[in-house]
Amino acid sequence: MIIDIRYIRQVEALARHGNFARAARELGMTQPGLSRAIKTLENILDVALFDRNQREITPTVYGQHILKFGKPLLRDSERLEADLKLLKEGTGGELKIGAGPIPAEIFLGRVLGAMSRKHPNLQIRVIVERPTTLHRLLQQRSVDVMLADTRVLDDRNGLDITTLPGYPICYVCRESHPCLERDKLTMKDIFDYPIATPWIPEVIYETVAQQIGISKAELVRFKNGLIECSYFKLLIDTVLNSDAVGCGIEPIFSREIREKNMVLLPITCPGVSSQYEIVTLENYTLSPAIQIFRQTLMDVLLNQP
Secondary structure, X not given: OOOOHHHHHHHHHHHHHOOHHHHHHHHOOOHHHHHHHHHHHHHHHOOOOEEEOOOOEEEOHHHHHXXXXXXXXXXXXXXXXXXXXXXXXXXXXXXEEEEOHHHHHHHHHHHHHHHHHHOOOOEXXXXXXXXXXXXXXXXXXXXXXXEEOHHHOOOOOOEEEEEOOOOEEEEEEEOOOHHHHOOOOOHHHHOOOOEEEOOOOHHHHHHHHHHHOOOHHHHOOOOOOEEEOOOHHHHHHHHHOOOOEEEEEHHHHHHHHHOOOEEEXXXXXXXXXXXXXXXXXXXXXXXXXXXXXXXXXXXXXHOOO
């Protein structure tokens, strides 16, 4: 038995609206036409897909099953149409990118700018979330490609991962910070002050704890305070207006360092760096839009100052 994808689209619209008139309007059909189509599908399957009463229309367990497996098919169908257009014309198509907060702030804008110049009709949507959420969206095919640190994922099976050039972790403080008065500053001294940082994977805390000679459990207590935030302006303003020490990759703080509002502390942490990756589903043919994104991203990163 082959179910026409038009039936799945009709079931999805009716379940979402809970109303024949509104669903039919969205689908460009008449209300009787949609009602007949749903009834035809129910007859083909020999099950009731919806419970109908005067107040609402809700999917039965059979309808819910069609929705569970049918929604990914609808997304793939829409993507197929967009990608075929891109293949045919070389100008259109759609790309949904899931990005972690730091790569979104640091370099994704330059990548999208370069793509927009070369492919102005490409439709791009970006979702900024933490890696675990992006992984779920990728599995659901709600995003086409993921740009994030995958070290936090419990299961990386089924993923095609390309690691990008990393950035070392650095520490910064405001001008005239009391730590600058110390004759010799060590990494352990940094934690005598509040730490202001974007979200960092646990594996980095483990490495830092080893290097300063304490347990990770003791380190992550942050006895002198922690300010964690993925909004860079808020993070920078916090460091500029307090004794908090900023922790992150240098591009976050580069402008303030260049303008001498912040001091880059002479602290190194060997083996600790960012690790961002381009992630797609394994054994899944890359669309032209994803290929354009990957190539543009690599070009931008390899040619950055």
